[in-house]
Amino acid sequence: MSSVRRFAPESSGNFRWQEVDRLRYKDEGSAPFKDVTRQVLFAPPDQAGELRYFEIAAGGYSTLERHQHTHAVLILRGRGAVRIGSEQHAIHEHDLVTIDPLTWHQFHADADGALGFLCLVSRERDRPQLPSADDLAPLRGST
Amino acid sequence: MSSVRRFAPESSGNFRWQEVDRLRYKDEGSAPFKDVTRQVLFAPPDQAGELRYFEIAAGGYSTLERHQHTHAVLILRGRGAVRIGSEQHAIHEHDLVTIDPLTWHQFHADADGALGFLCLVSRERDRPQLPSADDLAPLRGST
Numbered sequence: 001m002s003s004v005r006r007f008a009p010e011s012s013g014n015f016r017w018q019e020v021d022r023l024r025y026k027d028e029g030s031a032p033f034k035d036v037t038r039q040v041l042f043a044p045p046d047q048a049g050e051l052r053y054f055e056i057a058a059g060g061y062s063t064l065e066r067h068q069h070t071h072a073v074l075i076l077r078g079r080g081a082v083r084i085g086s087e088q089h090a091i092h093e094h095d096l097v098t099i100d101p102l103t104w105h106q107f108h109a110d111a112d113g114a115l116g117f118l119c120l121v122s123r124e125r126d127r128p129q130l131p132s133a134d135d136l137a138p139l140r141g142s143t
Numbered sequence: 144m145s146s147v148r149r150f151a152p153e154s155s156g157n158f159r160w161q162e163v164d165r166l167r168y169k170d171e172g173s174a175p176f177k178d179v180t181r182q183v184l185f186a187p188p189d190q191a192g193e194l195r196y197f198e199i200a201a202g203g204y205s206t207l208e209r210h211q212h213t214h215a216v217l218i219l220r221g222r223g224a225v226r227i228g229s230e231q232h233a234i235h236e237h238d239l240v241t242i243d244p245l246t247w248h249q250f251h252a253d254a255d256g257a258l259g260f261l262c263l264v265s266r267e268r269d270r271p272q273l274p275s276a277d278d279l280a281p282l283r284g285s286t
Contacts, residue, residue: 007237044213049192094150
């Protein structure tokens with residue numbers, strides 16, 4: 001059904017669209033993360049791609065993880081940082097972040113504001129992997 | 144190659160990303176349109192979806208067309224209108240526009256500013272169709 005779904009930000013300033021549910025980022029306890037929500041903006045059944053919007057509250061972070069599929073992210077609001085392997089990059093509104101397959105990555109919101117980003121994925125994709133203690137050691141040593 | 148490509152708006156205010164080419168919307172003369180450009184933000188070879196950014200200058204418009212694939216559009220800047228079949232909807236920043244298969248549609252920027260939007264498509268998709276005189280008659284009569 002054709003539609004124009006309005007962008008209707010909440011009084012808190014959080015990004016929200018009409019007729020779009022705010023979902024859990026992941027099941028609690030399934031992986032380490034802090035204060036992240038998910039909205040599925042587009043997942044047309046005839047299309048192979050999906051567009052999701054993730055919002056990380058001030059001081060929050062996504063899971064440190066990796067997966068086979070390329071990560072394609074566009075920052076839609078706010079400021080924060082992204083870890084890509086052993087590097088950290090400051091990020092802000094409208095930056096494009098591309099992360100290679102099987103590269104460890106994690107998004108952080110700044111302490112004083114939320115970070116919101118679009119993420120493009122294929123409907124068919126592999127599940128994220130979590131780091132082992134051996135994976136973490138070199139990552140921790142580099143920052 | 145992992146990367147953070149910066150959003151670097153031009154002095155004119157037009158949206159532009161580093162290392163992303165501004166392309167023609169379509170070949171001149173191939174279809175009616177006015178003042179539209181295209182940037183491909185993400186087209187990872189391992190992914191089935193692509194994310195493109197279209198920018199319509201003040202007073203410009205995209206081609207009136209239809210196609211089999213569902214249209215999934217997020218307005219990234221500005222204000223304008225979208226025709227969907229016989230309806231017109233005002234649109235502005237962050238609205239989500241979904242257009243059913245084989246539904247005539249056209250985007251217009253307002254007279255006083257540009258309209259920029261993201262469009263999600265599958266890599267494999269059908270080509271747009273242009274309206275015949277018979278298709279246009281009912282569309283013109285309704286607005």
